[in-house]
Amino acid sequence: MNKVKKWLFISLLISLVSGLIVVLVTFDAGTIDALLSIRPEFILAGILLHGLSYLVWGMRIRALCQSLGHRIGVLRSVEIVTSGSFAASITPSSLGGEPVRIHLLHLDRVPLGKASAVVIGERVLDGIFILSLAPFSMYVFSRILDNPTFDVLVSLAEIFLLGILFLSLYAIWRPEQTKKLAHLVVRKIAPVVGTRTDAKLESILDRVDSELENFHNSVAFFVKEDRKGLLIGVFYTLMFWLVEFSLLYVILLGLNQYPDVLVVFASQVLVMVLMAIPATPGASGMAEFGATTIFSVFVSSSLLGITVVAWRALTFYMNLIVGSFVSFRILKDTEFMKKYLR
Structure with a gap:
């Protein structure tokens, strides 16, 4: 329990401090006027939308399990x-x-192999969806900003993201060759980041092999054995992100703002890419500052801080509140989490 509390405290602290900084930096007289004119029905709609995303996500995992019997x-x-x-x-x-x-699915008598295929398959679908949209999202932003420097950065970022997507697909097609490439990269990087002992290096390489095998086996299972289940997963993935990306637009409507829907959706794709960087628990700090930078393109400075805080409240704090209630009061299954978070 102490480990869970520690991670929770660190995540909350970073997020709260980051959110406070964002609000203080962007707060002015216009912020007060915006707060006084908030339309609460849209904030309530945002809460309900995020609740709907739980249902859609649950339906996806249910459908994938059902397709496996x-x-x-x-x-x-x-x-x-x-x-x-x-x-x-x-x-x-x-x-x-x-x-x-995976652990909770296994408790419901889903074999570990199939439970892993379902859960890792979900993450692969989400990753491919976000990475596929990232170049288009960057193009949308480059048209808005019309900045030559940004255009160069966008081009480099698009090449990088497309490279990641290509490597992901290649890992599915040729896992053994991907392992060799991953080993080569790890051996080159390890001395630079301070991993000098053979035992530590071997441990990292074993973890790389394990993750690549799980990735390949999970996707290959659905592609070869259950393509119908894969199509169902794709459908629910599209529905999930449509609901999730609608949250920001609804929040802005509640603040009497009417931005371009396409720009709002594109901005969140880019934020998701930033949040995938394994820097802090729950991407705390990275989410707040990244969102502030990206949302500033279409949100006025007076509203920027409260927009980011409201968006983070629905996508992060609501997950903590609802998830902790389910984990500790309904499921009462904290032993695995404590073991994992050690």
């Missing part, structure tokens, strides 16, 4: 994803969510 109720599926969202919110790059969801 294992029935899980809708309520139980929602419990699994919200419990996993709590662990994801207090671990770097949201990596804690997957082991928790």
Whole structure:
């Protein structure tokens, strides 16, 4: 329990401090006027939308399990994803969510191999979706800013993201060659970051092999054995992100702002890319400052701070509140989380 509290405290502290800094830097007389004219019905709609995202996410994991011959109720599926969202919110790059969801699926008599295929398959679908949209999102922003320097940065970033997407697809097609490439990169980087002992290096290489095998096997399973389940997963993935990306637009409507929907969606794709960097638990700090920079393109400075805080409240704090309630009061399954977070 102490480990869980420690990670939770660190995640909350970084997020709260970052949010406070953003608000203080952007606060002015216009901010007060905006707060006084907030339309609460849209804030409530944002809460309901994020609640709907839990349901859509739960339906995705339920449908994938059902396609593999294992029935899980809708309520139980929602419990699994919200419990996993709590662990994801207090671990770097949201990596804690997957082991928790796999564990809870296994408790519902889904074999570990199939549970891993479902959960890792979900993450692969999300990753491919975001990476595929990232170049288009950068193009949208380059048209708005019309800045030659930004255009160069966008071009380099697009090449980098497309490279990641290509490597991900190549890892599915040729896992053994991908392992050799990953080993080469790790051996080159390890001395630079201070990993000099053979034992430590071998441990890292074993972890790389394990992750690549899980990645390949999970995707290959659905591609070869259950393409219908894969198509269902793609459908629910599109629905999930449509609901999630609608949150920011609804928040801005509540602040009497009417931005371009396409720009709002594109901005969140870029924020998701930044949040994938495993820097802090739950991407705290990275999310607030990254969102502030990107949202500033279409949100006025007076409203920027409260917009970021409201968006983060729905996408982060709500996950903590709902996820902790499910994990500790309904599921009462904290032993695995404590073991994982040690």
